[in-house]
Amino acid sequence: MDTKAFKRSLQQSENYYRKGFGHEEEVNETMNSVYQSSLIQEIRGNNYTLSRGDITIRLAEAFGFCWGVERAIAIALEARTHFPTERIWVTNEIIHNPGVNQDLKNLQVEFIPVNNGEKDFSVVDSGNVVILPAFGATVQEMELLNNKGCKIVDTTCPWVSKVWNTVEKHKKREYTSIIHGKYKHEETIATSSFAGKYLIVLNVQEAEYVAQYILEGGDKTEFMAKFAKACSAGFDPDRDLERVGIANQTTMLKSETEEIGKLFERTMLKKFGPTELTEHFQTFNTICDATQERQDAMFNLVGEPLDLMLVIGGFNSSNTSHLQEIAEHRGIPSYWIDGPGRILPGNRIEYKTLHGEIEVKENWLPDGKIIVGITSGASTPDKSVEEAIAKILEQKTAPALV
Numbered sequence: 001m002d003t004k005a006f007k008r009s010l011q012q013s014e015n016y017y018r019k020g021f022g023h024e025e026e027v028n029e030t031m032n033s034v035y036q037s038s039l040i041q042e043i044r045g046n047n048y049t050l051s052r053g054d055i056t057i058r059l060a061e062a063f064g065f066c067w068g069v070e071r072a073i074a075i076a077l078e079a080r081t082h083f084p085t086e087r088i089w090v091t092n093e094i095i096h097n098p099g100v101n102q103d104l105k106n107l108q109v110e111f112i113p114v115n116n117g118e119k120d121f122s123v124v125d126s127g128n129v130v131i132l133p134a135f136g137a138t139v140q141e142m143e144l145l146n147n148k149g150c151k152i153v154d155t156t157c158p159w160v161s162k163v164w165n166t167v168e169k170h171k172k173r174e175y176t177s178i179i180h181g182k183y184k185h186e187e188t189i190a191t192s193s194f195a196g197k198y199l200i201v202l203n204v205q206e207a208e209y210v211a212q213y214i215l216e217g218g219d220k221t222e223f224m225a226k227f228a229k230a231c232s233a234g235f236d237p238d239r240d241l242e243r244v245g246i247a248n249q250t251t252m253l254k255s256e257t258e259e260i261g262k263l264f265e266r267t268m269l270k271k272f273g274p275t276e277l278t279e280h281f282q283t284f285n286t287i288c289d290a291t292q293e294r295q296d297a298m299f300n301l302v303g304e305p306l307d308l309m310l311v312i313g314g315f316n317s318s319n320t321s322h323l324q325e326i327a328e329h330r331g332i333p334s335y336w337i338d339g340p341g342r343i344l345p346g347n348r349i350e351y352k353t354l355h356g357e358i359e360v361k362e363n364w365l366p367d368g369k370i371i372v373g374i375t376s377g378a379s380t381p382d383k384s385v386e387e388a389i390a391k392i393l394e395q396k397t398a399p400a401l402v
């Protein structure tokens with residue numbers, strides 16, 4: 001399929017919407033009352049600090065809803081207002097926050113069912129409204145929905161679309177896209193659907209393995225087993241790594257994306273020499289500002305003398321996982337929760353570690369004076385942070401049980 005031509009014709013279709021519907025005022029009011037927090041605003045205005053008794057809360061200087069997330073939720077809410085009686089679907093979670101997805105369900109927005117790992121689009125009828133989430137959707141899904149005669153409301157973040165344009169450029173000039181991302185993540189699945197040849201690398205170690213293969217060759221069977229689910233159909237490492245371009249999932253660890261880009265640049269330089277470099281390597285900066293700001297703020301925060309960190313965001317949220325990673329690598333006790341409900345009575349917390357286990361920690365807030373750092377992912381409403389702070393204050397100021 002000529003994905004670029006399809007995208008262009010879709011954008012001209014009268015069944016395709018990617019802006020609001022003129023209900024901004026009403027929707028902004030709802031968003032403010034449901035997701036914003038005056039307490040958090042106050043703490044922001046107080047040098048990101050709140051002190052009560054033995055406890056000091058230090059907030060990261062950038063956290064919470066990014067522009068793309070606010071935009072996606074607002075467009076979805078506007079679509080509900082604009083199509084009050086139509087059946088409305090979302091192809092996936094709109095963003096990785098359980099509370100926000102539940103809010104949409106409460107408005108009778110339905111999610112495409114998944115059976116045996118496959119989405120079942122047979123439930124969608126012509127004339128239904130289908131929302132594409134902030135991560136986007138694959139070009140095949142867009143085509144299918146368009147052929148069905150659905151109204152498509154596209155909330156894909158423009159930063160994500162920028163990466164799609166990048167892989168289109170690679171494809172046009174026959175570069176293989178090396179995508180730094182998670183091959184199972186919706187955004188990376190969508191991005192790879194616009195790519196020609198591609199290979200997805202999760203981290204620097206995987207990138208180093210590929211770079212070494214480029215320079216020295218290696219065991220092709222082992223290579224293909226390692227990247228079986230992370231490359232385009234018919235991928236051949238001996239043929240398809242001569243010309244590479246770098247792309248990324250927008251929410252990966254920024255420093256890692258940069259390191260991977262430099263690694264492939266050095267590799268191609270070594271293999272082909274400086275005069276041939278541009279024929280074999282292409283890179284564009286597609287790290288989104290929000291990811292950059294939240295990770296930079298987190299690095300600043302963990303440089304302070306904190307007793308512990310609380311990281312709030314959906315358990316399937318990639319950007320939140322990287323905030324947790326920064327704290328864990330720094331050796332700070334860090335608790336990743338997907339909402340304030342994980343802070344339990346009796347000074348206990350149910351949290352996720354980077355390795356994926358859900359654990360319960362007793363006495364997670366130590367006695368005496370403590371400093372707690374708090375941040376939240378790009379899909380977490382400030383209201384959740386407010387509620388978490390309220391629970392911490394309640395715990396620390398409640399009289400001890402004897």
Ligand SMILES: C/C(=C\COP(=O)(O)OP(=O)(O)O)CO
Nearest residue numbers: 095096134251317318319378379
């Ligand atoms: C929509 C989006 C980011 C917003 O945060 P999310 O937590 O929803 O998503 P992600 O970090 O990618 O797992 C994709 O860039």
Ligand code: SF4
Nearest residue numbers: 066068157159250288
């Ligand atoms: S994290 Fe960046 S790319 Fe993702 S939705 Fe937010 S602004 Fe867009």
